[in-house]
Amino acid sequence: MSFLRPTLFRIPVKPASLVAPATVALVTALLILIPFERSNGDTSGVISFLVSFLTFVAIYAIFTLGLNVQWGYSGVFNFGVLGFFMLGAYTAAIVTKQPASGNFTDYIGGFGGDLDLLPWLSSDEWLPHLVGLAAAAGVAGLAALLLAVPTLRLRGDYLAIATIGVAEVLRRVVIEETWLVNGTRGLTGVPRPLGGLVDSSDYKYLLLAICGTFLVLIYLLIERAIRSPWGRVLMALREDEMATEASGKNVFAFKMQSFVMGAAIMGAGGAIYAYASSSLTPEVFTHFFATFLFWAMLILGGSGNNRGAIVGAYVLWGFWTITLQFQSYDLPDLVETRMPYVRELVLGTLIVAVLLVRPAGLLPQRRQVSVWVERQLKRRPPSPSGSSGADVELSSR
Amino acid sequence: MIVLFFVWAVIDRRDAVMIGIVEGSILALGAVGLTLVYGVLKFAHFAHGDSMMLSAYCAFLLLSGVVTGSRPGVDAEVLPITVSDLPAASSEIWKFSFGYGLLIAMALSALLIAGVLVLLDRLVYRRLRRRNSGIVIFSIASLGLAIAIRSLVLIVWGPTPRKYTTVVRQNIHLPFDTTILADQLFIIAAAITVTALAYVLLFRTKLGKAMRAMADNPELARISGIKTELVIVLTWALAGALVAVAGVLLALQAQLDPQLGFVLLLPLFAAAILGGVGNPQGAFFGGMIVGVVQAVVVTFDFLSPGYKFSVAFVILILILLIRPRGLFGAKL
Numbered sequence: 001m002s003f004l005r006p007t008l009f010r011i012p013v014k015p016a017s018l019v020a021p022a023t024v025a026l027v028t029a030l031l032i033l034i035p036f037e038r039s040n041g042d043t044s045g046v047i048s049f050l051v052s053f054l055t056f057v058a059i060y061a062i063f064t065l066g067l068n069v070q071w072g073y074s075g076v077f078n079f080g081v082l083g084f085f086m087l088g089a090y091t092a093a094i095v096t097k098q099p100a101s102g103n104f105t106d107y108i109g110g111f112g113g114d115l116d117l118l119p120w121l122s123s124d125e126w127l128p129h130l131v132g133l134a135a136a137a138g139v140a141g142l143a144a145l146l147l148a149v150p151t152l153r154l155r156g157d158y159l160a161i162a163t164i165g166v167a168e169v170l171r172r173v174v175i176e177e178t179w180l181v182n183g184t185r186g187l188t189g190v191p192r193p194l195g196g197l198v199d200s201s202d203y204k205y206l207l208l209a210i211c212g213t214f215l216v217l218i219y220l221l222i223e224r225a226i227r228s229p230w231g232r233v234l235m236a237l238r239e240d241e242m243a244t245e246a247s248g249k250n251v252f253a254f255k256m257q258s259f260v261m262g263a264a265i266m267g268a269g270g271a272i273y274a275y276a277s278s279s280l281t282p283e284v285f286t287h288f289f290a291t292f293l294f295w296a297m298l299i300l301g302g303s304g305n306n307r308g309a310i311v312g313a314y315v316l317w318g319f320w321t322i323t324l325q326f327q328s329y330d331l332p333d334l335v336e337t338r339m340p341y342v343r344e345l346v347l348g349t350l351i352v353a354v355l356l357v358r359p360a361g362l363l364p365q366r367r368q369v370s371v372w373v374e375r376q377l378k379r380r381p382p383s384p385s386g387s388s389g390a391d392v393e394l395s396s397r
Numbered sequence: 398m399i400v401l402f403f404v405w406a407v408i409d410r411r412d413a414v415m416i417g418i419v420e421g422s423i424l425a426l427g428a429v430g431l432t433l434v435y436g437v438l439k440f441a442h443f444a445h446g447d448s449m450m451l452s453a454y455c456a457f458l459l460l461s462g463v464v465t466g467s468r469p470g471v472d473a474e475v476l477p478i479t480v481s482d483l484p485a486a487s488s489e490i491w492k493f494s495f496g497y498g499l500l501i502a503m504a505l506s507a508l509l510i511a512g513v514l515v516l517l518d519r520l521v522y523r524r525l526r527r528r529n530s531g532i533v534i535f536s537i538a539s540l541g542l543a544i545a546i547r548s549l550v551l552i553v554w555g556p557t558p559r560k561y562t563t564v565v566r567q568n569i570h571l572p573f574d575t576t577i578l579a580d581q582l583f584i585i586a587a588a589i590t591v592t593a594l595a596y597v598l599l600f601r602t603k604l605g606k607a608m609r610a611m612a613d614n615p616e617l618a619r620i621s622g623i624k625t626e627l628v629i630v631l632t633w634a635l636a637g638a639l640v641a642v643a644g645v646l647l648a649l650q651a652q653l654d655p656q657l658g659f660v661l662l663l664p665l666f667a668a669a670i671l672g673g674v675g676n677p678q679g680a681f682f683g684g685m686i687v688g689v690v691q692a693v694v695v696t697f698d699f700l701s702p703g704y705k706f707s708v709a710f711v712i713l714i715l716i717l718l719i720r721p722r723g724l725f726g727a728k729l
Contacts (some may be wrong), residue, residue: 077533079443079540150718157441157536158717161666165710168660176701287659292544299537341551348544355538356524 020362024311027318034325051204053321058211059273061313062218064297065306066265069222072303073231074258075238077156080163082290083170084263087143088136088270089280090174090181093190095132107182129193133271140267144260152255167287174282186281190274207276214272218265222306234258288344296347299354302361311362406693411575413696414689419581419650421688422588426643428668428680429595430636436612436675437632440535444543445640446661448510451546452644453653454554455506460498460561464553493579494564503645511637517542518633543659550655559653584646591642592681595635599677608632612675664691664709671716673723687712
């Protein structure tokens, strides 16, 4: 019931910590300097490197935001991001692609040609993609709904185990059922949104703009939802489920909604990933890449803070890309073959270290009440005495 | 219906049932450790599967001394002294594919993994406990540790699957027209022995009583004078030893594969939840049931063997839907 206490009517003070800006600055500097050095000062090479880097940061930030809705805001515990990622990516791919043809391809669907419904604005360039995106979000949300019915009423960790299970089953289905989405051969040639509008050498800028737009839209959507009465119930039940239930809220329904909303966002992220990378193979979809990475991003960035989730995605994917750059240097054989695993080790220990040392992450969660209260505060600022450092970590979970 | 399934399986798919019992006894060992941690510390230990793989690799290191991944053209680095250097350590006992060296390696890696889990508790979980973190934070920390353990195994030994020996394994004929590998007989016997030891420790000693009291009500246990931190250390040690033996036996049955650890969580948790969380006997039978069902179901024509762990997931969902307290009730 902490949200009813009058102390909340203080304006959150900006964090004094310099850790977050310093980390971001360090990663940014390395991201510019290393490719600059490698390409011997070729600026255009550095720019195209940064553009593709930012594109993937935007995509991964969408997953981290989806996870933030589930874990950060409502304490719902999903270790199977991979499952919703795959559902979204493959759904979007089979919606937008042409039907299967040829000897070595076999997959269901392929509605790309049938979706050219509008006669204007060259709708074949974007309408199938929007339909695919909606279908991806819908399928992932539906899967979350089905999974939540048996598990969400039980202990939180049962849901986590069940989500690992869903992810593993889906991974097996994609590999074993070759008729479904072409098995291990994967799907290639997923059509790119608005691909015919610009020169192929400039397409990367457009792609960045598209991914960035979706990231901003999803960010605004979540921010708005979280500041609504609905969002306040979520945060209340994360802090104290029993008190929330005692105030007459249907805890199960709220948890369910946030789980489904997060999963749908992950599904949409999967669709955008499919459009951006244009080919999907099951080898990419490992538990490590598609689940742990996003957890590490969220924990590092600060769970319960959407900006933190985005910063976490930026910093970690930056770290990832920088270590990939190291591989182009002449390293000893012993180190070079182990680079990928060293990265994983850093990631695993990072999760533990952040939980121990800085549980709130780089950008700690701000106390936020509602749009209405914030508006009142702007009109009538409270007395400054005793209200410093009100940026409280809500870590008593 | 479950009983009918097992009767049919024993009649129709006897070989698969045997394999299922072998794999089930390995799962049972892991699940007993998991359920102990679950019962005493109240959180889902997601590093359990990876601890199992770590133990299998520790025994591999002790036996072969290989410390780097060998690739074509590069010889593996080998430690100067290994367990296999003991006199006649690798000469095969009876019809088994291993000598007493493996038993020593198994015991040593049980000690080692018990130590590792206790150390991780001191370094990580105790600090979280002191901060009164929620159980979910513990689970996320254990996920981070699972990633770290797995990547350590990959750094040291590389991703190629390995085996303890390449000796041809011998069959044994059992009554009722079944054959079984001698090694598999050893796996079942070892699993039952180790579980029996754990049972005695839990239900016939004061320490076990303290552990059960703590699982029942930590606050009451503390004010009754039970040294809760000591009980926690011993719980980790016991769980570590159990999971270590399970890991070595698993490597004996199949092969060492660093990627397997995380996926193993599915049958392990299915077994623990099937038996009732915090219930060691339940976890043992849960492990057996999951092992047999997995092995039998993948013999169906329409399912490829790749779905083995998916079967565990289906069992898990069914038990959560029908009887979330488990078949034998949640109790330690």
